[in-house]
Amino acid sequence: MDITQEGSGSGWCAGCENENGSNYWDYSDYWAGMSSAFSHSELVAVTTLCVPLLVLGLMGNILTILVVWLRPQMRSTTYLYLSSMAMSDIMMLVLMPLDLYKLWWYRPWFLGDAVCKLSQFVSECCTFSSILHMTALGAERYVGVCFPLRARLLVTRGRVRVLIGALWGVAALSAGPVLVLVGAEPVEGNLTECRVTRWAESSGLMVAMLWLSNLYFIIPLTTLTMLYTLIARRLRQRRHVHRDHTHRQTLRMMVVIVCVFVVCWLPFHVARTLFCLSLNSSVQVYFLSQYLNLISFVLFYCSAAINPLLYNIMSSRYRDNVRALLRPRTRPLPAPSPSSTHF
Template identity: 60%
Template sequence: MLFGLLGNILTILVVWLRPHMRSSTYLYLSSMAVSDLLILLLLPLDLYKLWRPRPWLLGDLACKLTMFLSECCTFCTILHITFLSLERYMAVCWPITAKTLVTRRRTRALIGCLWLGAAVSAAPVLVMVGVEEGIDGGHEGELDKRECRCTHYAVSSGLLSAMMILSNLYFLIPLCILGLVYSLIGRTLWLRPQSSRKDQSHRHTVKMLGVIVLAFVLCWLPFHVGRTIFSLSLGTYFNLVSSVLFYLSAAVNPLLYNLMSARYRHAVNLLYGHGKFCHILFPRKLTV
């Protein structure tokens, strides 16, 4: 959690404090960093629920909002990776069209739409979850059995099943799109001469995004599989492993940027070198 928080905060600062880093690609990555930050901030609550699932002492509103925020950020991250990959496809395969369509202003507007779409998609969670009396697993003599969980209404009405289908579609459809997009990008770059400086830059960016997508698939596939089979006897243990990978995915992206992008490393060095990062953390000390 600490590693992920520091890495994602640094990613946001690098993009927004270094003007040359505000390309469409890094605008997407900084917005993803915000989503990953929110996911990681929910980790203590998830650990608390594992340690003591009942009684839930934070109230019905906190139960609904935390579950909604987790689902919203999950959808948002998937949408960001998909649209970022489509943007790279436009830049590589249709460069003239991309120069006209892909601008910073439109990218910011599209990112706002992605957040709105993710929030709308996650909205049913506000009805699905709530604080109810636990019906199993309680300790003998335990008086307060309030638990933050899926409500009986969500199960009986079929809302839980519908949301499970939506969640899986949110993973499977983008996965198919990503496979097609990177196949087309790879084919286009393979057929072009490697002497072009712009194509070399595209290759480097696509390699970085390819690693990010691979990490995304490896970390999130068990999470979605675990959701589907949670009712089986192995579901509890599988969900624990998939939850670890889910949070690992939110923490590992800044490390991948650092390993794969010399531009990112250079921007971080400039940020430290000019003291802007320290100025934000300790403004009074630096102004004295």
């Protein structure tokens, strides 16, 4: 997760140029001699918020993975998706110290070109992967509720594991251009920054990745809205069916997860687009995008840390199995059938 700072290349648009080759955001005189674009108090506030998110997020997501893989009754297809999403969140949270370092001291960059490229690649890959997982889980929920007989044949743990691997592969391919998009580039004097490469700016790759990132947000959100609307309508038509109680719990849970995702990610996409496309913006608009990105920086890691808390609040099954994992019982509960999708 990179934050958009002038000269840092974060957010993919540092050094955006117009058709005449002039830089619309050339504030190098303003930033000269500054290690960060933000005040010390602002950086302290962001760090104070992010460090607890790092600790709680790592603990919660690791616990989610342990619950799914050590408690046989939690190995439903739904929780296979959620455990894979937890792995994605862990990888993003592990990158938080590096992002805080860039926030405090983005120039010069001492960690080399490989760290610059790989950190941004992993961040983008995990982001794309989480979105794809939520969309696939929404599609599975739709099939399970609206076509239950077909779901028994199609939705099995083995097939879901293969699909999860494919989702990670698609996410990695989608994030692949980031390895060319960013790099450790020389700037003023002998200083280097982890930023968008000049080739990416001139070739149009930066704009292409901007739209890809936005499409990864807009299309899955539209798809999930349609799927969950259809699921809700079907459940209302069958409101007296006892089995649908589990489906309703799962639907509420997934809708909350998607809503939290939108709240946490919408400011980031708005700020990135604003910074990259408002070529004739004033200095005031530029600084607005900076502080909007500062807010989205915190929300980004909040999104990675909050899901286990939501599971604990909204799923009694999750709570019970967490307690059982922390305080093992002598007789385990029976494992679900291979086609089980219960939450």
